[in-house]
Amino acid sequence: MAGTTRICGCKGYRFCVECENAFAKEFVNLSTSLPPVDRVYEYCIKCKKAWPVETTLDVSLCPSHSGTPVEIEGIHIQESFLTDEESRKLLKGCDSIEWSQSQSGRRKQNFGPKTNFKEKKLKIGNFKGFPTVFKWVHKKIKEVKILEDYKVIENCSLEYRPETGAYIDKHIDDCWVWGERIVTINILGDSYLTLTKYEGSHDKYNLKYVDFKSKHSVANNVAIRLPMPVNSLMVLYGEARYIWEHAVTRSDINNRRVCIALREFTSWFLDGSNEVANEVLRKAKEYYPIEQRFEA
Structure with a gap:
C-alpha cells in the first residue's frame, strides 16, 4: 500500500x-474501529466520571448512574461554549476558506508553523498568522480559567463527513512541540472522542520529553467515550493528554462535523531561547483578511 x-x-x-x-x-x-475492549465507559459532563455503558449514557440520571465509575484526570468539557449564532458565524468563516484534502476521509485548513516530529525540526514555513475569522474565538477561549494564558500557535479546522468515511486513528499529539493543553471547539455536529490507554514505547509521540505518571488506576483494556456536543469546548491535559490515545471512529460520524483544534508550544519553546519559536509567537499575534469563498 x-x-x-x-x-x-x-x-x-x-x-x-x-x-x-x-x-x-x-x-x-x-478497520476504522478500535480494537475490541473488555469494557466501554462514557464520560458524564455533569459528575465528571466515566460510567460503564452498553449504548449511550443518560446524563439526565446523574448522579444516579448505574455501575462502578472510573476517573481520569485532565478532561474539561464545557457545553454551550459557543452560542448557536457564534457557531454559525465560525462555520461560515471556515467555509469561506478553501478546504484541503487530508487523510482518512477528512478535509482540513491548517494555519501554523511547519513541524517535523520525527527529526524534531521547527520552521516558520509560510505561516503568517491567522485569518481574521478566528480572531474572536482565540480571544474567547481566554475567558476559560484553565486557558487564561493560552497562546495559540496552530489553528487547524477539521471536517468529517460520513459519505467519505472520515475518522481519525488513535494517537497522542506530539509532546516535543505541542504543549500540555489540547483544545477542540466543536462547531457543527455532535460526536465522541474515544480514549484508550497507550501501552507502547515512549519514543513514539515523543513522550520521552514528558515526565508524567497517572494518578488513577484504570484497567488497560477499556475505552472511555467523551461526548463532544455541538458548540462545546474540550480541553485535554495531564493524564488524558499523555496516558491515553484519542480517536474519532467512523461510526461516530453520522453527519457533517466541523471542529477547530488549537495548539500551544511546550514550555521550552516559550523561554525566548529559540529564534524560530519566537518568530512563530510573533506571527501568531497577527491576523489577516482572506478572500471570501463560500461553498454551496
Missing part, C-alpha cells in the same frame, strides 16, 4: 471510502 497512488489525501495504511472502492483488496483487513 505504501506505493499505491491515490488521488485523495490518504497515505500509507490510512484510507477513506474512495480508497476502499478503488483498492478493495489492499484495505480488506484494515
